[in-house]
Amino acid sequence: MALFPTTRSHSYVRNQRLQYDWSLRGIRWGDFFRYQHWGGILLIIPAAVVAGLSHWTFQQNPTVRQALLYDATISYPIIEKEAISNALAVAFNWITFAVAVLVIELGVFWRQHSLTVALAGILHQAWCCAINFVIVVAISETTKSFSGDLRPDFLARCQPAPPEGSPPGGRVSNHISDAAVPLSAVHLGDIASCTNPNLDTVREGRFAFPSGHASNSMSVAWYTVLYLVWSLYLRSDAPYPRRLYWGSSFWGRLVGEVMHALAYGFIVLCLCLSWYIGATRFWDHLHSIADIIGGFLVAVIFTTPFVIKAVGLHTAMRNRIDGDLDSKTAVLSPAGPGEGPHPNSHTAGVGGNGMQPPLLPVASPPAPHPAAGQWQASHTAGGWQGGAHSPQDVGRHGTAQLAGNQLAGNGRQAGVPGSSGDAVLEMPRR
Numbered sequence: 001m002a003l004f005p006t007t008r009s010h011s012y013v014r015n016q017r018l019q020y021d022w023s024l025r026g027i028r029w030g031d032f033f034r035y036q037h038w039g040g041i042l043l044i045i046p047a048a049v050v051a052g053l054s055h056w057t058f059q060q061n062p063t064v065r066q067a068l069l070y071d072a073t074i075s076y077p078i079i080e081k082e083a084i085s086n087a088l089a090v091a092f093n094w095i096t097f098a099v100a101v102l103v104i105e106l107g108v109f110w111r112q113h114s115l116t117v118a119l120a121g122i123l124h125q126a127w128c129c130a131i132n133f134v135i136v137v138a139i140s141e142t143t144k145s146f147s148g149d150l151r152p153d154f155l156a157r158c159q160p161a162p163p164e165g166s167p168p169g170g171r172v173s174n175h176i177s178d179a180a181v182p183l184s185a186v187h188l189g190d191i192a193s194c195t196n197p198n199l200d201t202v203r204e205g206r207f208a209f210p211s212g213h214a215s216n217s218m219s220v221a222w223y224t225v226l227y228l229v230w231s232l233y234l235r236s237d238a239p240y241p242r243r244l245y246w247g248s249s250f251w252g253r254l255v256g257e258v259m260h261a262l263a264y265g266f267i268v269l270c271l272c273l274s275w276y277i278g279a280t281r282f283w284d285h286l287h288s289i290a291d292i293i294g295g296f297l298v299a300v301i302f303t304t305p306f307v308i309k310a311v312g313l314h315t316a317m318r319n320r321i322d323g324d325l326d327s328k329t330a331v332l333s334p335a336g337p338g339e340g341p342h343p344n345s346h347t348a349g350v351g352g353n354g355m356q357p358p359l360l361p362v363a364s365p366p367a368p369h370p371a372a373g374q375w376q377a378s379h380t381a382g383g384w385q386g387g388a389h390s391p392q393d394v395g396r397h398g399t400a401q402l403a404g405n406q407l408a409g410n411g412r413q414a415g416v417p418g419s420s421g422d423a424v425l426e427m428p429r430r
Contacts (some may be wrong), residue, residue: 020114020322028116028321035317036124037310040131047131047138054141062206063148067155074154076285083280089213092277093220096270100224101125104231117321121314128310129223132303136219139298140212149209153285157205158194211287214278214295219303221274225267226307232263235315 067074084092105118105125113121151157194202278296281287287295 019111020117022110022115024115026115027119031321032116032120032123035120035320037128037313040127044131044134047134051134051138051141054138054145058142058145059203059207062144062203063146064206065148065150067150069155069160071155073288074150074152076152076156078153078156079284079286082284082286084213084277086213086216089217089277090220092273093217093224093270096266096273097129097220097224098126100228100266100270104228108231109235113318113322117318120317120321124314124317125227125310128306128313129220132223132306132310133216133219135306136215136299136302137212139302140210140215140295143210143298144207144212147209148206149291151205151208151286152288154205157196157201159196160193161195208287209291209294210298211278211281211291211295213281214274214287214292215298216295217274217277218296218299221270222300222303223307224270226304227311228263228267228270230307230311 101122105121110118196202274296278292281292282289
C-alpha cells in the first residue's frame with residue numbers, strides 16, 4: 001500500500017506537474033485583492049480601540065491592591081535598563097515571521113501555485129497575523145489595567161515611608177515580627193502612600209499580569225510555528241513529505257532529512273526566541289514566573305483558533321484563484337524526481353487550452369453481440385468502459401465513429417440491451 005496514495009482523478013498525471021505563470025505580467029491583481037480577508041477590519045479596529053483605551057486611559061487609574069511592606073516578592077531592586085525592549089521583542093518575532101512566509105510561498109511552493117497566489121498568500125498571512133497581534137495586545141493591556149498585579153520591584157518604585165513604631169533609621173524589613181508595629185501600618189493602600197514623586201513609575205509597578213512582552217512575542221511566534229507546521233506537513237500539496245519518502249537514492253533521502261531538520265530547527269528557534277524574551281522579564285525584576293506564563297497562555301489560547309481560520313481561508317483563496325488557472329493557463333510538463341501529482345491536475349485537460357488527459361483507463365470488454373459486429377462503449381466521466389480496444393488501438397486498426405443518438409438508435413434496432421442512452425463504437429471486422 002502506498003504511503004501517499006493518489007486518487008483516481010490524479011492517477012493519470014503521476015509523472016507530470018502543472019507549471020504556473022510566474023511572470024510579473026501574469027499577476028492577476030483583481031484576484032490578488034478580491035480574495036483577501038477584508039472582514040478582518042471588523043476585528044482589528046475594535047481591538048485597536050480597546051488597546052488604546054487600556055494603555056492611555058484605563059492605566060492612568062489602575063486597580064489598586066493593598067500590599068504588605070514586608071512582602072519579599074515585591075522587594076526587588078529596579079533594573080534601570082531592560083535587556084530587551086518591547087519594540088525590539090516584537091521586531092524579532094516579526095522578522096522570523098516574514099522570513100518564514102516569504103520562503104514558503106516564494107520558495108518551497110513555487111511549483112504548486114502561481115505568482116498571483118504566492119503574493120496573495122503572503123499578504124493574507126501578514127494581514128491575519130497583524131489582526132491576531134492587535135487582539136492579543138488589547139487583551140493583555142486590558143487585563144493589566146484591571147488586575148493591578150504588582151511587579152517584583154514595586155516597593156523600590158513606591159519608596160514607602162517607614163510605618164509608625166519603627167525605630168529611627170531602622171530597616172522596615174527588620175521589624176516584621178515586632179509587636180510594637182501595628183498591623184495597619186504595614187499595608188500600602190494606594191499611590192498616595194508612596195513617597196516617590198514620579199507617579200508614572202509607581203503606576204507602572206501595578207501592571208505585572210500578564211507579561212506584555214511574553215504575550216506579544218508569543219502571539220507572532222506561535223502564529224509562525226503553526227503556519228510552518230501546516231505548510232510543510234499538512235497542506236494538500238506540501239512537497240516535503242513526498243520528497244522525503246519517495247526519494248530512491250541515498251543522497252536524495254539524506255537531503256530530505258537535512259531539510260526536515262532545518263525546518264524543525266527554525267520552528268524551535270521561533271519558540272526559543274519568544275521564551276528568551278519572557279525569561280529576560282524575570283531577570284529584569286519586572287515580572288514573576290506566573291506573569292510570564294500567563295502572557296504565553298494568552299497568546300496561545302487566542303492565536304490557535306485564529307491560525308486555523310487563516311489557513312482555511314488561505315486554502316479557499318488558492319483554490320479560487322488557481323482553480324481557474326489550472327484550466328486556462330497551466331501547462332503539463334514532466335515532474336521532477338520524487339514529486340507527486342498536483343492536487344488540481346485533473347482539471348488540466350478541461351478548459352481553454354483544450355488539452356486532454358494523456359491516458360484513459362480502459363475496462364475489460366464484454367462479450368460481443370452475436371448479431372452485429374459491434375461493441376458497446378459507454379463514455380462516462382471516468383473514461384472509456386467497455387470496448388475491445390483502447391482509443392490507441394482504434395487508431396491503429398481503423399477509424400472509430402461515434403454518432404451519438406443515431407448510433408444509439410441503431411443499437412435499439414439491433415436489440416442491444418440498455419443501449420438507448422449509450423453511444424456505440426463501430427469497428428471493422430478483422
